[in-house]
Amino acid sequence: TPTATSEKEVFTVNIAYGNQPGEPVDQVARKWKELAEERSDGRLDFHIYPSSQLGSEADVVEQALFGSNVIIFTGYDFLMNFVQDLGVLTAPYIVDDVDDLFYLAETEWFEEQRKELMDIGFDIVSTNTLYGERHLMTTREVLTPDDLRGMKIRVPNNQMYINTFSVLGASPTPLPLGDMYASLQQGVIDGAENPIPVLEASKTNEVAKYLALTGHTKIMSPWVSGTDFLDELPDDLLEILRETGDEAGEYGKNIVYEQEEDVLELFEEQGIIINEVDQDAFKEKAERIFEVTPEWSPDLQQTIEELLENRSTTQ
Amino acid sequence: MKRLINNIDDFLSAVALAGIILLISLNVFFRFVLNNPITWTEEISLALFIWLVFVGLSSAMKTNSHVGIDYFVRKLPERWRFRLQVFRLVFIFALTLVVFVYWGAAFAIHGVAKVTPVLGVSYTFITLAVPVGSVLVLYHLIRVFIRKDRDYVNQERGIE
Amino acid sequence: MILAITLILMLILMMMNIPVAYAMIAACAFYFIFNDSFANEILIQRMMSGIESFPLLAIVFFVTAGILMNYTGITERMLRFAQVLTGHMTGGLAKVNVLLSVLMGGLSGSNIADAAMQSKVLVPEMTKRNYPPAFSTALTAATSLITPIIPPGIALIMYGYIGNVSIGQLFMAGIVPGLMLSVIFLILVHFLAKKRGFEVEKKPAAKPKEILFASKDAILAILLPIIIIGGIRFGVFSPTEAGAVAVIYALLLGFLIYRKMTGRDLFEALKESVNLTATIMIIIAAGTAFGWILTLEQVPQFLTEYVTGYISSPAIFLFVVMIFLIAVGTLIEGNVLLIILTPILLPMVNSFGIDPVHFGLFFILCLSVGTITPPVGTIMFTTAAITKVKIEDFIKEVWPFWLALIVAILLIAYIPAISLWLPSIL
Numbered sequence A: 001t002p003t004a005t006s007e008k009e010v011f012t013v014n015i016a017y018g019n020q021p022g023e024p025v026d027q028v029a030r031k032w033k034e035l036a037e038e039r040s041d042g043r044l045d046f047h048i049y050p051s052s053q054l055g056s057e058a059d060v061v062e063q064a065l066f067g068s069n070v071i072i073f074t075g076y077d078f079l080m081n082f083v084q085d086l087g088v089l090t091a092p093y094i095v096d097d098v099d100d101l102f103y104l105a106e107t108e109w110f111e112e113q114r115k116e117l118m119d120i121g122f123d124i125v126s127t128n129t130l131y132g133e134r135h136l137m138t139t140r141e142v143l144t145p146d147d148l149r150g151m152k153i154r155v156p157n158n159q160m161y162i163n164t165f166s167v168l169g170a171s172p173t174p175l176p177l178g179d180m181y182a183s184l185q186q187g188v189i190d191g192a193e194n195p196i197p198v199l200e201a202s203k204t205n206e207v208a209k210y211l212a213l214t215g216h217t218k219i220m221s222p223w224v225s226g227t228d229f230l231d232e233l234p235d236d237l238l239e240i241l242r243e244t245g246d247e248a249g250e251y252g253k254n255i256v257y258e259q260e261e262d263v264l265e266l267f268e269e270q271g272i273i274i275n276e277v278d279q280d281a282f283k284e285k286a287e288r289i290f291e292v293t294p295e296w297s298p299d300l301q302q303t304i305e306e307l308l309e310n311r312s313t314t315q
Numbered sequence B: 001m002k003r004l005i006n007n008i009d010d011f012l013s014a015v016a017l018a019g020i021i022l023l024i025s026l027n028v029f030f031r032f033v034l035n036n037p038i039t040w041t042e043e044i045s046l047a048l049f050i051w052l053v054f055v056g057l058s059s060a061m062k063t064n065s066h067v068g069i070d071y072f073v074r075k076l077p078e079r080w081r082f083r084l085q086v087f088r089l090v091f092i093f094a095l096t097l098v099v100f101v102y103w104g105a106a107f108a109i110h111g112v113a114k115v116t117p118v119l120g121v122s123y124t125f126i127t128l129a130v131p132v133g134s135v136l137v138l139y140h141l142i143r144v145f146i147r148k149d150r151d152y153v154n155q156e157r158g159i160e
Numbered sequence C: 001m002i003l004a005i006t007l008i009l010m011l012i013l014m015m016m017n018i019p020v021a022y023a024m025i026a027a028c029a030f031y032f033i034f035n036d037s038f039a040n041e042i043l044i045q046r047m048m049s050g051i052e053s054f055p056l057l058a059i060v061f062f063v064t065a066g067i068l069m070n071y072t073g074i075t076e077r078m079l080r081f082a083q084v085l086t087g088h089m090t091g092g093l094a095k096v097n098v099l100l101s102v103l104m105g106g107l108s109g110s111n112i113a114d115a116a117m118q119s120k121v122l123v124p125e126m127t128k129r130n131y132p133p134a135f136s137t138a139l140t141a142a143t144s145l146i147t148p149i150i151p152p153g154i155a156l157i158m159y160g161y162i163g164n165v166s167i168g169q170l171f172m173a174g175i176v177p178g179l180m181l182s183v184i185f186l187i188l189v190h191f192l193a194k195k196r197g198f199e200v201e202k203k204p205a206a207k208p209k210e211i212l213f214a215s216k217d218a219i220l221a222i223l224l225p226i227i228i229i230g231g232i233r234f235g236v237f238s239p240t241e242a243g244a245v246a247v248i249y250a251l252l253l254g255f256l257i258y259r260k261m262t263g264r265d266l267f268e269a270l271k272e273s274v275n276l277t278a279t280i281m282i283i284i285a286a287g288t289a290f291g292w293i294l295t296l297e298q299v300p301q302f303l304t305e306y307v308t309g310y311i312s313s314p315a316i317f318l319f320v321v322m323i324f325l326i327a328v329g330t331l332i333e334g335n336v337l338l339i340i341l342t343p344i345l346l347p348m349v350n351s352f353g354i355d356p357v358h359f360g361l362f363f364i365l366c367l368s369v370g371t372i373t374p375p376v377g378t379i380m381f382t383t384a385a386i387t388k389v390k391i392e393d394f395i396k397e398v399w400p401f402w403l404a405l406i407v408a409i410l411l412i413a414y415i416p417a418i419s420l421w422l423p424s425i426l
């Protein structure tokens, strides 16, 4: 029974992400803090931890599983470790447009995956944050999938990106983001892939002169917490938490688009050779992602295609 | 048999170390010479490394090699110094039992959902190093208590 | 409040001779028990995360490589090489002591291993030639501080990893300061030997043939640091992999070229390496957990705001940091300070616009001063324990070296080019 004191009880919410202060994700988190603290009248007390201060993605997710009050910015490629089919949202060329991704997050299919996640002990607090579109930056020019053959491309250390770059024909080389610059400079790797603001932030443009606008993966990323912690929150606060999270995500989308444009302009000024590539050629190669990922439900490709077709016919 | 148990920590961690050295060198060869990096060497090496460290704790306890500040203790009269050194071992025993063994086991068992990024192996296999290595630490400390090994307590030597 | 108690508890336990790692873990456990936001088991996660890092894996390799030197016959050859170069000079063996640290510095990442080895091998020889044991011990302790800044070095790896600074760049940056420090020591030793009459009698210099013979014998061992730096520079391997390569190379020398090593030796060397690695890594694990608590409590931000509010210039900042580090370094173990202070200091370093590579070299040297300073100095205790020299006598002999170190630190602090020139041209 809620009493006068428990209505005033303050809940600490620790927000964790790997991105640096100033990046769009950081701005989303700060907006979220502002909105949530204001609307809850201070009963939600946000602490913000950028730059993986509380630990790696996997570690903070685990902290959530152990009932700690953290909300973490993660990816469906990572949640794939728990619910395999969710990983498809980060598969290469799975959608033509980021809005298709946000549409998928509103479907019945997504809701089923989310339930599975909740059975394990996680829940998605907000799906609304855009991370960007991943492109390829290399030390040698890449125009077609054939150019990629044998090139060592740095990827995040997870199966989704390793598979993506193997089906595209490259040699995926998992390395920490912090080692990317030196490895490119020294020729340990021939290229890196990420949204271009991230490529710029890690100074890839100093050591790799070719940017191929492959757009191989478009990413929206979820904010995830443990069900133990979310169950502790009074209903009204949970409602505020979700609502303000979505609003902050919406606010962040434009920041991402603006940053992408700014960085592209900057690259152009610096003489980076920017190539529009024939994405269809890469897309064709990428189809094999379903073959090399036997962990997925056999009808997953069909399910996603049908959902996307529904969307385009209803529009 | 007893000899085997007494030295299992040295053996396991030495094997882990040899394994890590081989794996990493192999990967240099595969990437640089064959241009075909192995994606899972890092993961396996790190798992072996964790086992090496936590089982190695037992070796270090056995040989009294942990880094401590004995400056103040050495200023005490012999009787008090001995008492404090006994307290030191009892404290390490209790801490190992509660934090390393109990919390460690709880963490390992509850953490099955977390998997390694490339091979997708449950972290439990890695985390178990903490309670397992620490049980060996407890074993050596019990031997010291049973034998009333004054030299070990005074940090004058290790246990054979 | 909990944080303050945690800190006091940690210090009390350390002073009671609870091993530093266990004292920190106990204090962290106390914090977790009284913090509602995070489950107790997360302490284990934070400890493991301190170990589970690919860059830190290099530590085990360079520890192993350092220990293998003594089993494979590499140390002996290095010693002989150093002897033909400076053995005939005034204060010959004292100069050999300096030179040997430089040579070993290119192979080993651990100054404790280096200091222990030279205390066993060189100090008795020096005593035979009428050097006071306390002088030889102080010299050995001080010169072993060259080892960690000449690449490879464990402290460089740890700093680079924790502070997200390129370990490859730090390795390059360590070369010139390391050589500079050795030159300062050589000059100092020369004057001390002259003044106190150590080996002042004229001795014939080694014949060219002898030099040739000794360098031929040592050349394969001297090549190793070149392979490491070159391999990293030209992208053949990462700093971590360079460590594994160093171990394999040492083994090849020991088994196939010098043929001194046996299977039994290998097991003993691995055992010794594991032992030393575990004691270092558990401190790193404990320090990581403790550092995490400080971050959770947002201590670094608070301190940065505080310090940058009072200090306005980078030059004053470096000086204040130097005094602070030398002071706390006399009480707390260097690795522990490195782990705790790197995340606290780097935001300040950045806000003052100091290059983190430059700061790293400065930082590590400042911390090393504490290891030869009472009351708590790991290198001082290690060397004095082996040579059976009283700490009081050690202190009387170590102060000239201590001053030389301060001079080197000031030079490195205020002439950034000493550390940054080499990485900028390579």
Ligand code: NA
Residues within 6 Å of the ligand: C097, C098, C099, C100, C101, C118, C139, C140, C141, C143, C144
């Ligand atoms: Na020396």
Ligand code: NA
Residues within 6 Å of the ligand: C104, C105, C106, C107, C108, C109, C110, C146, C147, C148, C149, C150, C151, C152, C153
């Ligand atoms: Na070194």
